[in-house]
Amino acid sequence: MTARRIAGRVAANGVVWGYAALIVLPTLWVLSNAFKYKIDIITGTTISPITWSNFEQLLFSRQSHFLWNLFNSAVVAVISTAIVIVAATMAAFTLGRLRVPGWVRWLILGWALLFQMLPTLTFVGSWYVMWSAVGLHGTYVAVILTHVVHNLPMGLFLMLSFMAALPQELFQAARMDGCSNGQMFWRVAFPLVRGGMIAATALIFIFSWSDFAIALALTSPATMTAPVAISTFAQEYDIRYGEMAAGTLLSIVPALVLILVGQRFIVRGLLAGAVK
Amino acid sequence: MNTTIKPGTTARRNKRWLVVSLAPVALFFLVLSGFPVLNLLGLSFFNVEWSEGAADVSYVGLENYRRLFFQETIYWAGVRNTLVFAVGVVTCQMVLGFSMALAVNRAGSAGRTILTGIFLLPIVIPPIVIGTMWRLVMGREFGLANTLLRALGLSEVDWLGNPDIALASVMFVDIWHWTPFVFLLMLAGLEALDEEVLDAARMDVTGFWQEVRHIILPLMLPTIVITVLFRVILSFKVFDEVYLLTSGGPGTATEVINFSIYRTFFRQDQVGYGSAMSVVTLFAITLMIILARGLLARRKPAEDAQ
Amino acid sequence: MATVTLEGVRKSYGRVEIIPPIDLEIASGEFIALVGPSGSGKSTLLRVIAGLEEIDAGRILLDGKDITRAEPSERDMAMVFQSYALYPHMTVAENMVFALRMRGADPAEIDRRLTAALRMLGMTDYANRKPGQLSGGQRQRVAMGRAIVRQPQVFLFDEPLSNLDAKLRAATRLELRALHDQLGATSIFVTHDQIEAMTMADRIVLLDRGRIQQIGTPQQIYREPRNRFVASFIGSPEINMLRGVLAPGAGHPSFAGLPLPDGLRVTAERKVDLGVRPEHVSVWTEPAPDRWPFEVEAVEFTGHDAFLLGKTPAGRITARVDPDSENGLADRVTAGQRLHVQVQARHVLLFDPETGLRLPDG
Numbered sequence: 031m032t033a034r035r036i037a038g039r040v041a042a043n044g045v046v047w048g049y050a051a052l053i054v055l056p057t058l059w060v061l062s063n064a065f066k067y068k069i070d071i072i073t074g075t076t077i078s079p080i081t082w083s084n085f086e087q088l089l090f091s092r093q094s095h096f097l098w099n100l101f102n103s104a105v106v107a108v109i110s111t112a113i114v115i116v117a118a119t120m121a122a123f124t125l126g127r128l129r130v131p132g133w134v135r136w137l138i139l140g141w142a143l144l145f146q147m148l149p150t151l152t153f154v155g156s157w158y159v160m161w162s163a164v165g166l167h168g169t170y171v172a173v174i175l176t177h178v179v180h181n182l183p184m185g186l187f188l189m190l191s192f193m194a195a196l197p198q199e200l201f202q203a204a205r206m207d208g209c210s211n212g213q214m215f216w217r218v219a220f221p222l223v224r225g226g227m228i229a230a231t232a233l234i235f236i237f238s239w240s241d242f243a244i245a246l247a248l249t250s251p252a253t254m255t256a257p258v259a260i261s262t263f264a265q266e267y268d269i270r271y272g273e274m275a276a277g278t279l280l281s282i283v284p285a286l287v288l289i290l291v292g293q294r295f296i297v298r299g300l301l302a303g304a305v306k
Numbered sequence: 307m308n309t310t311i312k313p314g315t316t317a318r319r320n321k322r323w324l325v326v327s328l329a330p331v332a333l334f335f336l337v338l339s340g341f342p343v344l345n346l347l348g349l350s351f352f353n354v355e356w357s358e359g360a361a362d363v364s365y366v367g368l369e370n371y372r373r374l375f376f377q378e379t380i381y382w383a384g385v386r387n388t389l390v391f392a393v394g395v396v397t398c399q400m401v402l403g404f405s406m407a408l409a410v411n412r413a414g415s416a417g418r419t420i421l422t423g424i425f426l427l428p429i430v431i432p433p434i435v436i437g438t439m440w441r442l443v444m445g446r447e448f449g450l451a452n453t454l455l456r457a458l459g460l461s462e463v464d465w466l467g468n469p470d471i472a473l474a475s476v477m478f479v480d481i482w483h484w485t486p487f488v489f490l491l492m493l494a495g496l497e498a499l500d501e502e503v504l505d506a507a508r509m510d511v512t513g514f515w516q517e518v519r520h521i522i523l524p525l526m527l528p529t530i531v532i533t534v535l536f537r538v539i540l541s542f543k544v545f546d547e548v549y550l551l552t553s554g555g556p557g558t559a560t561e562v563i564n565f566s567i568y569r570t571f572f573r574q575d576q577v578g579y580g581s582a583m584s585v586v587t588l589f590a591i592t593l594m595i596i597l598a599r600g601l602l603a604r605r606k607p608a609e610d611a612q
Numbered sequence: 613m614a615t616v617t618l619e620g621v622r623k624s625y626g627r628v629e630i631i632p633p634i635d636l637e638i639a640s641g642e643f644i645a646l647v648g649p650s651g652s653g654k655s656t657l658l659r660v661i662a663g664l665e666e667i668d669a670g671r672i673l674l675d676g677k678d679i680t681r682a683e684p685s686e687r688d689m690a691m692v693f694q695s696y697a698l699y700p701h702m703t704v705a706e707n708m709v710f711a712l713r714m715r716g717a718d719p720a721e722i723d724r725r726l727t728a729a730l731r732m733l734g735m736t737d738y739a740n741r742k743p744g745q746l747s748g749g750q751r752q753r754v755a756m757g758r759a760i761v762r763q764p765q766v767f768l769f770d771e772p773l774s775n776l777d778a779k780l781r782a783a784t785r786l787e788l789r790a791l792h793d794q795l796g797a798t799s800i801f802v803t804h805d806q807i808e809a810m811t812m813a814d815r816i817v818l819l820d821r822g823r824i825q826q827i828g829t830p831q832q833i834y835r836e837p838r839n840r841f842v843a844s845f846i847g848s849p850e851i852n853m854l855r856g857v858l859a860p861g862a863g864h865p866s867f868a869g870l871p872l873p874d875g876l877r878v879t880a881e882r883k884v885d886l887g888v889r890p891e892h893v894s895v896w897t898e899p900a901p902d903r904w905p906f907e908v909e910a911v912e913f914t915g916h917d918a919f920l921l922g923k924t925p926a927g928r929i930t931a932r933v934d935p936d937s938e939n940g941l942a943d944r945v946t947a948g949q950r951l952h953v954q955v956q957a958r959h960v961l962l963f964d965p966e967t968g969l970r971l972p973d974g
Contacts, residue, residue, distance in 0.1 A: 035413075042409035043416060049406060050424045052482065057427065059450050060439045117330035124327040138331060145339050147536075147595055149543045151564035152584040155571040156342035159349065179338035182331060210316050211323035240432030242546045243564075247572065257434040257546075264441060264550055271442065278435050285430035289423050296426055300487070301494050502697035505664050506758075509684045509691055510711035520710070524701045 061282075063275035084272035088280075095251075096277055099259040103281075105170060106245075106255060107238040110177035114234050115227060117178075118185030123219045125186075126193040127201060128211055139186070146183035154247045161248060168250025176248060177238045185234055191302040192226030193219060229299035232292050239284055256281050343588065349581035370582035381583060384554075384561040387473060391562065392541040395480045400534060402481070403488030404526075408518070411496040425486035433483070437550030440479045441466070444551070466552050469559040476560050479547050488533060495529035496522070535598045542591060563587055614675040614688075614765035614798055615640045616661065621670035623660060630656050631822040633670060640675075643792050643799045645813035647806055649845070653822035654802045655770055661800065662768050663687050674765065685711075690759035691768040695775060696751045698743040698758075705730075705739040708757045729757045732791070749780050756788070760795065767792070769801040773808060785812055806846050810834070818842055840968035843887050843961055849919060852893065852929040854886045855965060864902060867955075868926040873902040875957030884971065885963040886926075890919060892959035893931035895941065896952045903952040906931070911945055918942035924953065 065080045089097045125135050161172040196219065204214045242257040249255060260281060263274040288296060350370050355362040374381065415421060428436065443450040444465035452462035465475040499522070507521040523530075545564040552560040554569070567587065570580035618636040622629070631653050638644050646654040659665045661672060663684035672680045679687050690711075698707050705726060712722045730736040733753040743751055752772060759767055772788075773781045789812045792799050803809055809816050810830045818825045818833065818841075826838040837843035843851050856868030858878055864871045865878035867886055896903055904924045912919040918933045931953050935942040945951070962971040 039413040042413035045409055046406050046415055046421060049402075049485070050421055053424050053427055053486070056439060056443050056450065057431075060442050063442065113330075117334070120327035121331040124324060128324065130324065130328075134328070138328070138335065141335055141340070144592065144595060145335070147539045148588060148591055149545070149564050149567075151543075151545055151567045152346075152588050153339065153342050155567065155577065155580050155584055156345045156349070157338070158571065159577060160342060160345060175334075175338065179334045182334055186331065208316070210319040212319060212326075215323070215327070236430050240430075240434070242432065242434040242549070243568070257432050260438055261434055261550055264438065271448065274438050275442065278438050281435050282431055285427070285432075288430065289426050293419070293423050293426065296430065297422060297490065300429070300490065500695075500697070502693045502695050503699060505659075506691070506693060506697035506699070508664060509662065509689070511714050512685050516714050520714070521699065527701075 057282075060275055061279050063271060064279045066272065066275075068272050084276040088273045088276045095254070096256070096259055096273075096280070099254050099256045100280060102170075102249070102253050103239055103255040103257070106173050106177060107235050109170075110174045110181065110238050111231055111235045113174070113178045114181050114185040115189075115231055118182060118189045118230070119220070119223065119227060120215065122186055122189035122193045123215050124211070126190045127196070127214075127219065139190075142183035142186050146187075150180065150243050154243055157244070158247045167248065168253055170253055172248045173245060173253060173255070176244050177241060180241070180244060181234050181237055184237065185230055188230040188233070188299055188302055189223065189226065192223045192230075195226075196222055225295075226298075226302070228292070229295040229302070232288050232295050233299040236285060236288065236296075239281075346581045346584050346588070349578055350585050352578045354577035355575075366578065370579045371586070373579065374582050374586060380558055380561060381563070381566045383558040384563045384566045387558070387560065388542060388544070388562045391473065391477055391480070391544065392538050395477050395484070395541055396534060396537045398477075398481045399485045399488045399537060400530070402485045404492045404530070406485075406489050407492035407496055408522070410493060412514075422490070425489060427486075428483045429487050433546035434550055436479065436483055437547040440475075440482075440547070441551055444475055467556055469556045472552055472556060472559040476548055476551055479551065480541065480544060483547070484537065484541075488537065491529070491533055492526070495526055499525055532602065535602065539591065539595060539598065615673075616766060616798060616800070617671075617673040617676075618661070619671045619673070621657075621660060621672065622668050623656060623665065624668055629822065631660070631667075634822075634824060636817065636824070636827075638798060638800065640798055641796055643789065643801065643812060643814045645809035645816045646800065646802045646819060647809040647816055647845075648804065648819035648825075650804060651821065652819040654804075654819050656822075657819070658691075658768055658770055658800060658802045661766075662689055662691050685714075687766075688764050689766040689768055690762045690764040691770065692752075692755045692759050692772045694771045696743075696755040696772075698751055698754055700743050703740050703742055704735060704746070704754050704757075707743070707754055708761045711758070711762050725761045725763070729760045732760065732794075733757050748776060749784070752776060752784065756791070760791070763795075765798065767795075767797050767799040769799065771803055773803070774805070781808075788812065807848065810846065816846075818845065820845075836970075837887075837961065838970060840885060840887070840963045840970075843963070843970075847889055849890055849930055851887045851889050851961075852927075853963075854888075854927040854929070856884070856886065856926055858882055858884045858886070858962070870904050870924070870926055871902045872960075873954060873957045876960060883965055885965050885968075887961040887963060888929075888955050888959060890930040890932040892956040893929060894954045894956065895920060895931050895933050896954065897939075897941070899952045900954070903954045906951045906953040908945055908947055908949045908951060910947060911942075913942065918945075920945060920951075922951075929953065 064084055065082070066078050067081050067083065121138070124130060125138065157172075157176055158167070161167045161169075161176075166172045200218055200222075201214060204218050209217065240257065241255070242261065245255040245258045246261070249258060256277065260274060260277040263270045263277065351365060351367060353364050353366045353369070355364075409415075410418075410421075431439075442448075446452060446462065446464045446467055449465070451465060455462050463471070466472055503525070504517075504521070507517050511517045511520065542563065544562055545568065548554060548560055548562050548565055549568070554561040554565045567580055567583050570576050570583055574580075616636075616638040618634055620633045620635060621631060622633045623631040634657070646657060648654045656665060660667050663679070663682060663686075667680065670680075671678055674687065674689075699710065702710065708729060709722050709726050712725070726739075727736075730739055733756060735750065735753050735757060738746065738750060738754075743754065746754065752775075755772065769788075773784055776784060785808060801809070801812065810833075813830060815827060815829055816833050817827050820841050826833055826842045828836070833842060833846055837846065840853065844853060854868070858876075859866050859881040860878045861871070864873070865876055866872060867884075895906070899905070904926065906920075906922045906924050906929075908920050908922045909928075910921040912921070913935065916935070918935045920931045920933060922929065922931070933942045933945075963969065964971055
């Protein structure tokens, strides 16, 4: 190993792990705040007695409904993700592997691409007005369905890339065996893209869980999701640092779990969607 | 058992499948993303006042637009900020992300899996939570950053309250947020390059920078261009972090388009005016997207010739 | 023009030793072929010489100068890759002059060399095309041109013909060798195709699992293989290899109980691997004391050869028949037919069954 090579390796590792530290250290610091007394947070002591009081305040006190907020987030994320995956997988199969009139494909995919890139906030006002007009503002239905349409483009493009990766011969063979479109989907495509579906589910769940703008506009105190709840901690004059940190920790849990368990899936999904 | 299928059955079933599989997606798009645009357009010609829970709607024609273009200042400050923001963050993300990807691609790195896992964190943490994290770090009195500065004997900085650096602070957070994603994309792109061509380059060039400038960058150009375009347009969506870090302040230092729209709709209850803002924003960004696609389309024939 | 010397060169990937310590001396202006089956380490060896891989031990010398630590671009060697590795974003001309430009060569000199190389390869009209617009054969020429323009001391070829179709391959073989002669370069050529090696090389280095099995001229390798591996690898169709007991006999020596014609001196009984090439097995319709019974299983007619594959008591063998011989045997023979073969003792090669090494005759 030449000296130059070694120096190069050290430098590269230094930069990259330096950035990793930049990611990990602030995160850890914030998470550690979740366990500190307010006085310790304020004075900035690094090593301080551990307390669960923030969590108690957050989850069980009368001023905070965070447990309920987490539950809402979960309900919305699970249901909307399920709908997205089902709809997107079927549509991806049809658009990706069947003969469809060119204008249909162009319209759906073109709109999906456009819609995905436009700022969510520009639609939020209209969604607010629409759901209020039918008296569904603040209901689960409103948030769930809006999350569905919001994440549908990503789901569509992800599943498209997975569908496109399947070998053509399989479908040709199925065709010759007399399969109809629906049968081809259920018997050929669906079993083979299960891995992709898991990747897509993981990503879309995270994006639904993370959503703030839509939930902010469409939820009521009863259906408030975790991200919105967290934002309220920073609104008041007296910032509730401890609870904010505790809420942060709890909100990161799904993401952390997913990384530990399904890192490969997430990377797969991200790269598939981005290289589209 | 009858193994023949009645003629016409399969064709009908196939047609039915086409409809059934595409209907959900089409319906969602139509009702919840297509119609809202029309809704916005319509509302933008009205003035909507909420009084006693009921809506008082009055037609005002192009008044909202006139006000937007000739009287509004905050929104346009937001536009300027958003543009500065977009260009600034994407440049930094690309430079940092590409450099790191190049470093890792060349020299390898220990513990790739752990590294990738860590780099995924900013992407999967809810943006609002990223906002709270950095709010805690950048807080003037109790933030980590200032605590460290004080410990080193330096004076504290008002990261989020100082109008001159607030936007930079918000940009910093966004760069922190998305550089790992750019890194992963660039790394995947670098690893997809033809090994043989890179070997040939090693025999021809006399240094690392020559290799980068003449071989790697040109070969990566398609990936880089697409990434840049996507990231620029996507950075126009910034909202969550701004909401939590600064709420658009101090003054209009960190005002961004989305926040203007949000405030108009939900804090000022001006539905008509907010709709006009939304329509103009949608129009402008759609135009940008079309231009970007045009740019990409023009490059593609040049690439396909290779 | 330069000599290339490898001293004790060793390379491992992790715990697997790809190349055990190798010594090799390549003369200036020589065309040497590194041949072997896949996994034999020949490509690795080439890449090590090029500097694309590092070695774990040993030295590499170019004209006596130690280049072991030198970067690939500093070794004054040019390489032609298997898939040509042309820069897709550059034109043919830019591809070819890239290395010179990177070294800041004189533009006039660059131009001169470019024009000469283009003419030599017949690619002058294609100078401004991009690789994507060229056919496989044309791309191969550009790859060659890229190497020629640099006027290096050593040319390295990594299976450059294997992606061409058969006809083009034969023609390009001749051209490549002609170019080598014209340029007077030292060339190291890696291939898995023994015919390429045999037809093009001054000397052949035969490798198996990283170890050099034999170094020699094509004639030496063909007629005097050092071991069983070399004998089997070189020669198409493959040499007949039979295992049995060689015994001196009253009058004639015998093999596996079958009589052998004169020509072999056998003093004691021993177990051997007997190798005889198809062209050294003659076929007869009538039996004779030194002929073996032969039941034909298949006939392969290639145009200028006919090969009979069949069974003998000693094992299966392939025999060559001249299709143009007067008895017209090649056209008449059918599967299942019983004939007689005679092994030409003068051309028999004997190998030790344990070590595989060739035994001196007798």
